[in-house]
Amino acid sequence: AKGEPFEIKAELTKRPKTKKEAEAFLENCRTANFSIENITIRPAKKTPAAPFTTSTLQQESARRLGYTVSQTMMIAQRLYESGKITYMRTDSVNLSNYAVESCKKVITSTMGKQYLKTRQFTTKTKGAQEAHEAIRPTYMEKQSTEGTVQEQKLYDLIWKRAVASQMAEAELEKTTVVIGMDNDTENKFTLTGEVVKFDGFLHVYKEFYDDEQEQENESRLLPPLKEGQILEHEKITAIERFTQHPARYTEAGLVRKLEELGIGRPSTYAPTISTVQQREYVEKGDREGKEHTYKFLVLTKNGTITDTIQTEKTGSEKAKLFPTDIGIVVNDFLTAYFPNILDYNFTADVEKEFDDVAGGEKQWTTLMRDFYASFHLSVESILATKSEHKVGERILGIEPKTGKSVSVKIGRFGPVIQIGTADDEEKPRFSQFKKGLSLETITLEEALDAFKLPRTLGDFEDKTVIVGIGPFGPYVKHNSKYVSVPKDTDPLVISLEEAVNLINNKREVEKQKLIKNFPEEPELEVRNGKYGPYIAYKGTNYKIPKNLIPKELELSTIMEIIHQQNEKGTTPRRKKYAAKKK
Template sequence: AQQLYEGIDLGSGPVGLITYMRTDSVALAGEAIAELRGFIEQRYGKDKLPDSPRQYKTKSKNAQEAHEAIRPTSCLRVPEEIRGHLSEEQFRLYQLIWQRTVACQMIHALIDTISVDLAAEPTSFFRATGSTVRDPGFLAVYEEGLDDQKVEKENPLPPLTEGEAIQLNDIEATQHFTEPPPRYSEATLVKTLEEYGIGRPSTYASIISTLLAREYVEIDRLRFIPTDIGRIVNKFLTEHFTQYVDYDFTANLEDQLDEISRGEKTWEPVLDHFWQPFSKLVDEKMDNVQRSDVLQARELGLDPKTGKPVSVRMGKFGPFVQIGSRDDEDKPIFASLRAGMKMDAVSLEEALELFKLPRALGETTEGQTISASIGRFGPYLRYGTNFVSLKKDDDPYTVTLERALQLIEEKKVSDLAKIIRDLGDGIQILKGRWGPFLASGKIKAKIPKDKTPDTLTLEEAQALIAEATPAKKEAKKTSKKAAEAKPEPTEAAVDTEEKPAKKKAAPKKSATEDTLKTKTPVKKTATKSAATKASGTATKTPRKKTGT
């Protein structure tokens, strides 16, 4: 869109093809409407023009309408005629903008729907329904997509007269089920938010990105599908924070924020009116709602081997199944759900299948045990202390020993190809994405620009690895932990440290005043205790209060 706005070279220099695109306006300039009506009359006929120009108004509140609607700078630049100067993406976007702009100033489409009852017996009949387009109107230019909705294309019916005998060619029996409404796409979600007055044009993108970033939903065929964590959060909020997820509450708060932005209200009363009851409700839920009530653990049955309950629940890293409970002597056994499995649909048999991992496959030629399992980063093979990621088509539950050996061999070949030079002492020069580098275990070091893998010596490499080793950071962490672990000074310790001060002043009273003087470095709690003790032994109230 930015490229179309800034300009495309059509042979005689860059030409801006569309108007400013960062706008929510649906209004068109008068000269643009006049050009569109002239173009439609010339290309499609005068009968395709409405009696008066069509005017549109936005339904969005606080819409950015400083500019007119996104439209072609000239409808005379037909997409097909300039296609050779555009990339495929540029062409498709320009075609969409051009078609919608032209169609919005054309007449409605007229479609006739006809139903015919075919008498088979005196007590029954068949019905055929069809539709014919009497006048395509704007459909001659643009027909909006139906967003994955399954719509049967109705065949046009031939001319028929009442009482006419129709020849029967075939009877086809079909069954239809009532289907739920399609799930939201980005476009339909934004449209629904507009209808309820939730959000503003400037916040729609952040709403959608938050849903995806927190993994409340996932996108499947351009549709939002709720995840297990999304269902749990939704249920928790609707049960415990009902008034705050209500459509009217959100829309009303949006209106108040709009009034604040326009200077019609001050923000303090609005925020106070929201925060006081909300804060109390949060404190109440913190005291009364248990974690187990929120995570929606569902018992699936009993494990046939141990007789312990098998349940599915939500954890820190996603949904998992569990054999046993925390009350048992033995610790429960856990297994993560596989990709595509849902908490509310997993069965006992499917859950028990998950505990077959890690699955032993055999041994390598060197005698290392091979096993398949699923980790935090996906399915993998393990042989000895080494790991190999499984490919997309490999399943850890069904992968064979032969396939495992093949993947291990490919991994070894890949690792060898990365080694440029082995310097010894566990130091190697490896190929990296940004060039060769040194590696010694998990420690990596850059190779200086004045050195090459061929000329670098072992001593130089050892020095570079030593520099890259985070020894100083570890020392800092250790000293910090030691400082944190150091016990707080007690009253006795304070008294012990202050004994030299008593040599200067023999009287007890002076010693007390001096004690209060030297307590500045001690923490507040210790100082108060020492001060209390000192005041308890003194015969008069000390004049100096710097210690307290």
């Protein structure tokens, strides 16, 4: 090639299955001459997406703005209530004639007639009712809106999507280059690139890619090339790749799946996802990937082949939905005993039957009677079935010291580890799960570690210091007072010195909360609280009038305040701890 040298990246169309095949191919490439065999240039068009439905708005705002499903609906609700957008719970992709005409005016006046192409879309969603128009700004000529930053961003997204839906297609030129070898007619390298000839709707609404690699491939610009052109390889790499498990759902991805399966309506997507998280069947979080090794072969420019083992971390998950132990157990139970109701088609079929009721084709009483008759029998049958196997129970092994069985199961307050059984003479011992452990993966060693607590660390101020673990996590106990152990500190290895530091740190915090106390009334304190200073006396809190300075309060004044508030019945809440129902 004439002029400055350039670099292009091409990929082999047929992938080697083994390391032996890859080595043989690289060996062949050593003596090969590379040239461009074919260049195919074809025009292509990109069509704008339909205006937003509830589902697509939730998905796109999650991808572009990072909003959760419930957050998107809350912001959209505020925009709707203030008259800025149309109703936000809809499965329709249609725009009214008024909206289409408004889009026409906006597009022609701001961008020109060449950008205009009106159209109506057809929904492909299973069981869509299309009772409302697609989500769009109430007044299309208003490109922006007032309000919070979040409201402005969501409005901008809705406006751009609605306007783009009535704009011309983007015109592209896609180029595919095939590179051949003079000593191998079977294997070919290919590379692709594209050039935007007319941006069309992309002028307003840029395409968004979940896959960065896809975006890189689509936007790659190619240098001037011609058939028969001789190329030199800089380096040729062969990288070992492994099959990845399917990615877990994000909130937006779960919405898309619910819509595909016909489960629920636009108004139920966000509440459904919020409910399974509130009930702790599912938790949203991040997971670090696992590090593994892979083989890496490189043919350099001077003809040397290097063979190395490299490491990488794969499978990391960010802001994904993970089933909890309780969620897995509940799902297994329902799937085993109510398979027809847990079937994906059940909800969709019921939705159709409800539509028939709404259309006057079926009686709702008949529908409910038919369902309940079989459902009631199933419930009665399951209640009558006595299973010796506890919910989610798994036997891990035997405790070496006592010879008793070690098991895990779901208890009243979540997953628990148990040593012994109810049939033993001694009562079984129980322990909570450490964070990060699950019913399915916990080992015998990890379970036994949980019973190493509580443990005595030593004495401080003539009182014993104990570290243990409770319902809210690990703690240090000293003189009947508790201090939480930080998440980054392992309670199994914490030292007495570290525990004393935690105790002293808590005391310092408590001192800052105390404004004033009275030796003659040990149960009386003036304290700093979350909502300002207050009086604490015999387990009850009292407000301090705004015209008084807390530090200057005398005992007689405080007692008068307490007396007045008790007489008026304005005494604030006394702390109460209600027992949980069995």
